[in-house]
Amino acid sequence: MRILVVGAGATGGFFGGRLAQAGRDVTFLVREKRGETLKKSGLNIHTPQGITCVQPKLVLASELKDTFDVVILTVKGFSLEAVMEEFAPAVGEQTLILPVLNGMHHLEKIQQRFGKHRAIGGLCRINATLDAEGQVHQMTALDELIYGEVDGERSERIVKLDDLLQNAGFTARLSRHIVSEMWEKWLFLASVGGITCLMRGNMGQVSRAAGGPAFISAFVEEVVAIVVAGGYRERPHVKLNTIKELTNENSTQTTSMYRDMTQGLPVEAEQILGSLVSIAEKAGLNTPLVNAAYTHMSVYQENIRK
Template sequence: MRMLVVGAGATGGYFGGRLALAGRDVTFLVRGKRAAALRSEGMEIITPSGLLKLQPQIVEAGEITRPYDVILIAVKAFALGSVLEALAPAVGENTLIMPILNGMKHLEVLTERFGKNVVIGGLCKIAGTLDERGRIVQLSPLHEMTYGELDGSASERITRLDRLFQNAGFNARLSLNIISEMWEKWLLLASLGAITCLMRGNIGQVASAPGGDEFARAVIDEVLAVLVSVGYIRREEYLQQTIGLLTQKESVQTSSMYRDLMQGYEIEADQVIGDLVSIAGRGGLSVPLLRATSVNLSVYRAARDNI
């Protein structure tokens, strides 16, 4: 299967690079500056177990001449709109589009643009970043990718995709309930993002502050209420795991949005927090902590845009 990976940052570069090193036919769709750097210097991935190097196949917008079998979309969620036209020539009748973006809005955007039959569900779990030299840095051993048909079926095409991802240097898993798993990732990600961004600290710092544990639990309750209102079926075991993870006083965990914020980067505020606030508003739900987080992040973005 020919794969096009849209984006070669910390997420797309890591998983796409691993797949390429495992012998899969992988091409990266990237923009000018990143494309030039990758062509001249190659791609480097710094992992907890060592350094990986490869010379990736690269295309830029306007250079795609025929469809790909799989398109893995791994840009930041706020950049999705800007890549739709560039990847359109890569979409054929039998192409699978697998986004691993945060939130859920992207499914609606992609199905409206390319049709529901083309899009499958996907998510990844990895802590990564780009360093000052553009190298991909895996910050912990966690590297998981999960995928599945939106209707939960074990189709021939999803089974074929599963074979492509197996034994490629990361943990890959086919899910027959991918939508529920995407809801649960959003629950964790939004709660983690709101806790760390609003309080400007890691999980342990917040949990150790007076009232911090109660604050974290209240944030989780708000996110959960919103997701349940639009179809998520609460799983008590997962909820308790999430609460435990986000109230550990010894934890140094932060969200990728918090790390981006602290470095002055653009952030996924609308996709991770803003969409939840919008859903709550339509459903008449009270979410004061999520609204406070949304205002906080809006102030940050406005200040950043004016620099």
């Protein structure tokens, strides 16, 4: 099966690189500058176990002609609209599109652009980043890629995809509840992202600060109320476990949004926080903490554009 990994950044470089190393037929859709770097230096992946290097197969949007069996979509949410037009020639009648983006609304956008049946649900759990040379760093042992049909069916095509992704050097899991898992991932990520960006420190630092635990609990309560209004069917232990995990004073947890912010890079403020604020507004919820986090990141975005 031919796999097109759209984007060769932190997540695309890691999961796509691992798949290529495991012998799968992987091509990366890249822009010119990233392509030049990868041609010159290869795709270097630093993991807690050591460094590996793959010579990746690359394609530019202008060269895309054939369709692929699987498209793994690994761009940031703010690049989605543009990139969908660019990888459109790769999408045929049988192509599956697996997005790893944070948030929920990208799924609807992919379905609108390519048809409901083309997209499956997906998410990844990893702490990955690119360094100044464009090399991929997997910063912790976390390496999960989770996917499933939106309606939970164990279809022939999803089982085939599962076979393709298993035993490729990361933790791959087929989920029968992927939409629910995506909501829960967003709940967690938006909470950690909003809290760490607003407070400018990791979760342990916020937990140890005066008023920190109460702030964390109140923030998570707001996020949970919003995602429930958005369609998430709440599992009660999730909120309690999230608050417990996020108030651990020893936690060094941050998020990709926090890492991007500390490096002065664009962040997914709209996709991770703005979309929550929109749901809250529509549902008439009072969510001052989430709103404050969104406003804060919107000011940050304006500053880095200057």
